[in-house]
Amino acid sequence: MSSIRVLVGTKKGAFILRSDAERKDWTVDGPFFGGWEIYHLKGSPVNPNRIYASQSSGWFGQVMHRSDDGGKSWKTVGNQFEYEGEAGTHQWYDGTPHPWEFKRVWHLEPSLTDPDTVYAGAEDAALFRSTDGGESWKELSGLRGHGTGKFWQPGAGGLCLHTIILDPENTDRIFVAISAAGAFRTDDGGKSWQPINRGLRSEYIPEPEAEIGHCVHRLAMHPTRPNVLFMQKHWDVMRSDDGGDSWYEVSDNLPSDFGFVIDVHAHEPDTIYVIPIKSDSEHYPPEGKLRVYRSRTGGNDWEALSKGLPQENCYVNVLRDAMAVDRLNPCGIYFGTTGGQVYASADAGDSWISIADNLPKVLSVEVQTIL
Numbered sequence: 001m002s003s004i005r006v007l008v009g010t011k012k013g014a015f016i017l018r019s020d021a022e023r024k025d026w027t028v029d030g031p032f033f034g035g036w037e038i039y040h041l042k043g044s045p046v047n048p049n050r051i052y053a054s055q056s057s058g059w060f061g062q063v064m065h066r067s068d069d070g071g072k073s074w075k076t077v078g079n080q081f082e083y084e085g086e087a088g089t090h091q092w093y094d095g096t097p098h099p100w101e102f103k104r105v106w107h108l109e110p111s112l113t114d115p116d117t118v119y120a121g122a123e124d125a126a127l128f129r130s131t132d133g134g135e136s137w138k139e140l141s142g143l144r145g146h147g148t149g150k151f152w153q154p155g156a157g158g159l160c161l162h163t164i165i166l167d168p169e170n171t172d173r174i175f176v177a178i179s180a181a182g183a184f185r186t187d188d189g190g191k192s193w194q195p196i197n198r199g200l201r202s203e204y205i206p207e208p209e210a211e212i213g214h215c216v217h218r219l220a221m222h223p224t225r226p227n228v229l230f231m232q233k234h235w236d237v238m239r240s241d242d243g244g245d246s247w248y249e250v251s252d253n254l255p256s257d258f259g260f261v262i263d264v265h266a267h268e269p270d271t272i273y274v275i276p277i278k279s280d281s282e283h284y285p286p287e288g289k290l291r292v293y294r295s296r297t298g299g300n301d302w303e304a305l306s307k308g309l310p311q312e313n314c315y316v317n318v319l320r321d322a323m324a325v326d327r328l329n330p331c332g333i334y335f336g337t338t339g340g341q342v343y344a345s346a347d348a349g350d351s352w353i354s355i356a357d358n359l360p361k362v363l364s365v366e367v368q369t370i371l
Helices: none
Strands: 003-010 013-020 027-032 037-043 051-057 061-067 089-091 097-099 104-110 118-123 126-130 160-166 174-179 182-186 216-221 229-233 237-240 258-264 272-277 292-295 303-305 323-325 333-336 342-345 353-356 362-370
Touching: 003 051, 003 333, 003 342, 013 037, 013 353, 037 104, 037 362, 051 104, 061 104, 104 160, 126 160, 160 216, 174 216, 182 216, 229 258, 258 323, 272 323, 333 362
Parallel strands: 216 258, 323 362
Antiparallel strands: 003 013, 003 037, 003 362, 013 027, 037 051, 051 061, 089 097, 104 118, 118 126, 118 160, 160 174, 174 182, 216 229, 229 237, 258 272, 272 292, 292 303, 323 333, 333 342, 342 353
């Protein structure tokens, strides 16, 4: 019998929500690491018992945890993250040099084939990899060192590497996104990298069509079409049909093209989801109505999904790592809010229920589908 495990990272701990394939009745376990900021937790796609968690605190710095029993118990693993070679500097907001400083892990991405291999995206922007279940970490330094790294500047949330996508058809190809530098791709397992931002336009930077400097909020890809990427940018929803070599806008009839999350239906590669918010200064839904927007055509043609969601006086935000999909049929969609709610749809977005209320501010939502 299939089951679902929703992994929720919050400002004050981690929670695990569990249900069967019907996805009607849910149990909530936690908080794990109560009181601590859990930026992200994510399960291995090849070992349903393996979960990784990133804890960040002002007192103890970055702490990594691993569960080998589906979240029932946790082990603290390796916490040494060091920039390789001479760290050097990158540009700050005012253009002055700023030393690279490791602050926290924003995103964890377990390998598609090996439960002991996991990638970590950090602030200040760097990509790390562990091949021993998180016990030790090594930077893939070709990313920062490829040429443009010294010109990267932080977005409002920091200079964070927040998205890691592994190509299921090519283990040497990895996509990452950095706020506020842009999107990048390696085709040789992380040795060399190239910016993939052609077609992006950002009016808030000195050169709107520059090679780097774009505040990419999130990337998404369907595993059966690794050359097709979707992007939620700081303004604009974008699509690439050539592995990121070029992009074009697909945010035609959205009420706002500003937002943080974007995801793809598990079985329909042209069905994508976003949650617009009003603007870069007003981080809440337009008109105070919480609506998920779905396109079944790969963009431009969007429909509002609101059944079961609050449609008045709703002023929450949905952060970049706070939406996920399961692999059941029909596909389930999940997202969490800064107000502490977690919503789920068991019918690909047609209707929604709240599966957790009054949690701390939700930082991330991930799903493990146990078949």
